Amino acid sequence: MDIELSKEAKQLLKTLYAEYQNKRDDGYPKSQAMNFGSSEQIHKTLMSDWLFQDVDDTCYELGKAGLLSCKGADNIRGYFVQLNDNGVAYMDNKLKRTLKEAGDIISNFRP
Numbered sequence: 001m002d003i004e005l006s007k008e009a010k011q012l013l014k015t016l017y018a019e020y021q022n023k024r025d026d027g028y029p030k031s032q033a034m035n036f037g038s039s040e041q042i043h044k045t046l047m048s049d050w051l052f053q054d055v056d057d058t059c060y061e062l063g064k065a066g067l068l069s070c071k072g073a074d075n076i077r078g079y080f081v082q083l084n085d086n087g088v089a090y091m092d093n094k095l096k097r098t099l100k101e102a103g104d105i106i107s108n109f110r111p
Contacts, residue, residue, distance in 0.1 A: 003065050003090065012058045013067060015046050017091040020083050034083040039076060062087070 005013070016036060023033035036042050039056040047055050060077040063070030067087035073079035 003067070005065060006058075006061065008054065008058050009061045009065070012042075012047065012055070013062055013087065013091065016042070016068075016083050017087070019046060020088065034088070036081045036083065038079050039070075039081055042081060 019036070020033050024030070036046075039059045040052065042059065043050065043052045043055040050058075056077050059068060059070050059081050060072075062068040063077075063081075067084065067090055069080070069082040069084045070077065071080040
């Protein structure tokens with residue numbers, strides 16, 4: 001998956017994925033572990049150091065990238081936010097991509 005994300009989107013996705021993994025480790029079923037409620041709840045519980053509007057906008061950005069299911073209502077872009085299968089797969093394969101990129105960089109320096 002070749003997806004371009006902003007620094008903020010990467011940070012939020014990493015945070016949501018870590019929370020997803022924690023929920024799975026605690027025995028939550030996948031469908032519940034992927035559910036984060038609203039961008040308002042994400043702001044309060046996971047991203048309180050961000051402005052609410054930034055959390056909401058970044059959820060929408062990740063939704064457009066296909067990594068979150070993000071539905072709006074009541075003037076909130078992320079009224080319902082759920083990590084989807086694409087988001088999980090993207091993060092599951094992040095380490096593999098990072099190692100491949102590092103190998104590509106190293107191979108470019110070989111004579």
